[in-house]
Structures are given as C-alpha cells and as structure tokens.
Amino acid sequence: MKTRYEVIDGSSRDEERIGRAGKILKAGGLVAFPTETVYGLGGDALNPASSRKIYAAKGRPSDNPLIVHICRWEDIHTIAEDLRGTAKRLADAFWPGPLTMILPKKEIVPPETTGGLPTVAVRFPSHPVAQRLIEAAGGYVAAPSANASGRPSPTTARYVAEDMDGRIDMILDGGEVGIGLESTIVDLSGEEPMILRPGYVTQEMLEQVLDGVRVDETILNGKSPERPKAPGMKYRHYAPRGELSVVEGDASRVRETIVRMCAAAEAAGKKTGVIATDESAGAYRADSVKSVGSRGDEAAIAHSLYRILREFDEEGVDVIYSEAFSSRGMGQAIMNRLLKAAGHHVIEV
Ligand code: TXA
Ligand code: MG
Secondary structure, three states: OOOEEEEOOOOOOHHHHHHHHHHHHHOOOOEEEOOOOOOEEEEEOOOHHHHHHHHHHHOOOOOOOOEEEOOOHHHHHHHEOOOOOHHHHHHHHHOOOOEEEEEEEOOOOOOOOOOOOOEEEEEOOOOHHHHHHHHHOOOOEEOOEOOOOOOOOOOOHHHHHHHHOOOOOEEEEOOOOOOOOOOEEEEOOOOOOEEEEOOOOOHHHHHOOOOOOEEOOOOOOOOOOOOOOOHHHHOOOOOOOOEEEEEEOOHHHHHHHHHHHHHHHHHOOOOEEEEEOOOOHHHOOOOEEEEOOOOOOHHHHHHHHHHHHHHHHHHOOOEEEEEOOOOOOOHHHHHHHHHHHOOOOEEEO
16 A cells, blocks of 8 residues: 655645545545554544454554544544543543543444443544544544554654555654643543543542542552553553663662663673763763653653653664653653663663
C-alpha cells in the first residue's frame, strides 16, 4: 500500500486535505493524525473492519481496546452511558482535552473496537486538526497511538512514517504535538472512579471535580500482584531497543552510579546513552547524553521523553541509564512511561 502524506500548513487547502482524509475513514481506510497528546492511528470506530485493520497495521493484540474520539460532547450519548452524570462533570472541566473516560458501551459500538469489553473509552481531543478530521469522518474515530506495537508513541509525523509507512492510507502532518504523552484514562464504569493511566490531567485535578479518585496500583509498581485494569498497560510498551535502567536515589549518588555503569558498559564494548537533565548533563561521559529539559519543568520532560527514546534507537545505543524524576503531579505520568520503557528495571542507590 502506498501511504499518502498531507501537510496541514494553515493554508486554504487544509479543508480539502482534511476532507480527503475524512473520506478515506468513511470508506474504511486508516489515517494517522495529530492530537494534542500524541499522533493517533484513526479508523471508523463503528466499522468492525476498520478496527481489525488498525490492529493489523500496529501489530497489536486484538484484546487491547481502542479509544473512540468524538468532536462534540453530545455525541458521547450515541456510544456510551453516563450513568451518574460523572462524565458530564469531567467533560465540563477537561474537554476538549487530554482525558479519556471509560463508560459502559452502547450496542452500536462493535466488539472489535472495544476488544470485546462491555465498556468503551471515549475522548474529545482539543487539537483542531483532530476535531475537523473526526467531523469529516462522521463523528466517531477509533485511534490508538500511531506507533507500531511496543514502540514509543509518535510525537511527529516523521515518527509515524517510521512505523506506519506502507501500512496505512494517509498521514496528516500537523507538526509536532504539544504534550508528548498519551491522555489520562479514568474508568467511570465501576463503583469509584479510577485512574488507569496517568497523564497531563493529574489525580489532583480530577479530585477537584470528583469526590474521590483511586489510582490503579500497578501504575508505578511493577511488582504489584494485581493485573493492570487497562489491558494495554500490561504489555511492555514504549520500549527502546537498547536496554534501559532507571537509577533512583540521592542526586549525587545517582550521578556517580551512572558514570560508573557507563564506564563499565563502555569497557565491555557497548554503546552507552544517558537520560539526564539540563542541570546534570555535564556530569556524564557517554556516547550519547540527552537532556529531557530542566528538572523542575515537567511539561518539557513529558514533551521530550518519547523523542529521546526514539533517538537512542536511531543511534544504535545498547545500554541506557536514566535519572529518576519526581512522581508527583504530571511526574506520575512521566515516571509511569519511563518505568514501563525500562520494563521496571530500577537501580536504587
Ligand atoms: O492520548 C491518547 O489517548 C492517544 C491519542 C491518539 O488520543 N491514544 C492512545 O491510545 O494512547 P492507545 O490505544 O495507545 O491507548 C489506549 C489505552 C490502552 O492501554 C487500552 O488498553 C486502554 O486505553 N483502554 C481502551 N479502552 C478501554 C476499556 N474499555 N477499558 C479499559 N481500558 C481501555
Ligand atoms: Mg499506545
């Protein structure tokens, strides 16, 4: 399959480009598009054949459900039950935006889209290109992140092309995404709201709207005996090809340890990489030292993490050591993704 590539450049031709992409989706094809979090791989959410194609293009297990993207709040009622009005309260506070809600699904949503679950994940993204595309496609677009299964989610159209060229009909290039990590997922289908995946919308922010919000305990603890509640969180995800370890503890001991481990790895003939911050990058000697930004700037860290993991792959780095970050606020999402990328391999010093 030849993948068409369309750049959304703010010109008067954009409507026509998005219209073409919408037609592809309506006809059962696949289009990758930008959202405010990461690029999504879209198909018609109400067409079972489209969902099957999404799984095939990503190489994703078909028990891992997709998020249905809408472009108007009211459209939620077509596909899901807002039993207690909780979704409405959250939507008033955070939609359009980087929050996904899990609700009991309605009949119209095919089991192929929800991985056979009786619930459906719904999100109303704030990115204007995403909104216009969903509208042009008829209102309901199933979209996982547009990476091949097991790779970091793509933050630019070039990274989408790396994984998806020749496997999908079109890539809409709307530039680099803003946030850089996937949406927060909150499950509203049970007794109490529960965060299944942390993101830009933090637990503290959700607690301002809801009475209580629990967090799936598997999020930061790889040794938890529980299974993650979001099927996708159980797979090793976001994985760089090099072997990644997170070093946690007192800042100066973390630096000493990383310096020592890099020297040992280099002596063993390995190509080494370090994930550092602006404050610490100068302290390391490795083949590739990358700063995620200033330690206190969580938005910058979130924005650069997936790009950096992909860059290490491009450079053929064999072993990567990363400093740990604070897991408060948005740091919870950052550490969740970093620990998953490392397969929960943590060195405590
Ligand atoms: O920011 C995002 O959410 C991006 C953009 C494209 O919108 N999408 C995204 O989709 O991250 P994906 O498929 O990569 O991640 C969806 C996650 C998976 O872990 C999946 O298991 C979980 O949501 N999920 C989807 N439907 C669910 C359901 N009904 N119950 C529990 N978890 C669900
Ligand atoms: Mg994903």
